[in-house]
Amino acid sequence: MKNHTIIFNNPVYINETATIAGPKEGKGPLKNYYNNILENDLLKEKSYEKAEIKIHTSAIKQLLNRSNLTSKDIDCYFGGDLLDEIISSSFTMREIDGPFFGIYNACATFAEGLILASCLISGRLINRAVCSVSSHFATAERQYRNPLELGSQRTPLSQWTVTGGAAALLETSNKTNIAITYGTVGKVVDFGVTDANNMGAAMAPAALDTIMTHLGDTGRDVDYYDLIVTGDLGHAGSRLLITMAKSKGIDLTKNYNDCGVLIYNREAQKVEQGGSGPCCSGLVFCGYLYTKLKMGIYKKILLVPTGALLSKTSSLQKESIPGIAHALSIELV
Amino acid sequence: MKNHTIIFNNPVYINETATIAGPKEGKGPLKNYYNNILENDLLKEKSYEKAEIKIHTSAIKQLLNRSNLTSKDIDCYFGGDLLDEIISSSFTMREIDGPFFGIYNACATFAEGLILASCLISGRLINRAVCSVSSHFATAERQYRNPLELGSQRTPLSQWTVTGGAAALLETSNKTNIAITYGTVGKVVDFGVTDANNMGAAMAPAALDTIMTHLGDTGRDVDYYDLIVTGDLGHAGSRLLITMAKSKGIDLTKNYNDCGVLIYNREAQKVEQGGSGPCCSGLVFCGYLYTKLKMGIYKKILLVPTGALLSKTSSLQKESIPGIAHALSIELV
16 A cells, blocks of 8 residues: 555456446436436335335346356455445345445445455455445435425535446456556545535545545556546536646646536436436446446546535534545556 | 455454443443543533544544554554444544545444455555444434433343444554454344344344354364354343354354443343444453453454344334344454
């Protein structure tokens, strides 16, 4: 480890991904990159929580199917989601027979799973891991803000929690040449934002901190990457990041984008600032970006999922919203 | 990795621990083994949540002090707790400058952190990690059952969530001869228990599964260990485990105990079935057991923290309570 960046000397390959997109996500600009698109987001379940669990379970099962593996072939599962006590992941693992690490860094959870799984694989402790995340617009709104039934008006700086499930298969064996080469572990950064409807602003300082740390630790320049892509800062948050980066002498105007910006058609889909949720970077990476890597269109990506570490209790107790971001260097090798 | 057990070929040493016990825990049978005992559990804060965050922060700071280290000397922090979105850990990390992995396996979180940190250290990815947990009786009651202000009567099978914070320093360098040699990663096991006041029964099947898996994977016998100690099954839950183990031909009557049983004086302290919470195994290990290892009284311990993966939403939606348990072989080397 150099400063905050873990170096994966023994290569870690992302050999397969699986994506299940919600109905709204399935109408967005990346619709051709998802394996499955749901027709409705309740899936005939009695609650949206149960629907999210079903989506999460399906994502893992689909990944195993696509890889011709069974659940017992996987050494460890790393799963997380936004629900209190990550019940989407934990309850999913009732149906998947395998060793489970539950993880939580809010919407940066997908990156956390990828880094931890890469550590275990690169350190020769395990050979094969599955990293999965899910999120659901209806469960997130009820939990963090208001239940949909209340019909609350959305604020201009709000973001739309992505409905879906995403899973990735990480292995020691090389089948795709798509490797995770570095993981920069984020620290918690709090700039004092207290508006739970403006999470882009709460997370942008953490994203900047992690990107700067990553570049410093690896000695790489912004231009090294074909794409630097944050998780879910959204339109306002990513503009804020570009401005903050500029003040530090870093030019993000050329090769930077945000999964929350990419996943929806902002005007037509009425999503205010764009997408959010752990499955925002999950779907965009496992669907769109992974396909572009396989096609060789992108060769070097810095994936920087971002998380806002609030809870409804912390919001009610008038706490500010700390942010975190982890960065993964994903490259064709 | 052999089946579900990770082998730490490069040694991982637990070189220091720190414990902060709540007032009730500080009157229990293990009171002489804690570094600090709180006089009250609100700590002049406006909410019990803020008090828990303060306790968690203090545990890490105390660990750093005791080790003559600063926060920047630590490569990675692994933290978790029971609060929704693990705000106790996340908000603690606002004050601790360092890379953070948020983890959640309910009351098995301490074991999860120790295993993950050991993987990164044994795999030569990092040199030094801190694993921390906290829990608080008042925050857990409010979140999972009823707020204390409601004055609800406690049921006979309930357990008492431990108030406190615990942290351990894991390193590549050997200062104590206390090493983590194996980590058996648990899977989610659900026997259909639906009573959120009877978590010992919900977790016992997971504990049995993990203990049997560990013994099978390592080829060790029950007698290999001076002590096999579960996290927080409590009196009823640990009796249930002994009975279930017997039916599988495993005799746990000689060298088995439970942190939830050890931490309180059941009759005098009116705790029904005993202690629970991630800090139950955290305090008992970092305080009592670690001291006994240092003194050489115990030489081989199998620590098996247990977690009940419910949330208040899952309880209200009438879901059963899945359990998980991870096992760590901690030995004088």
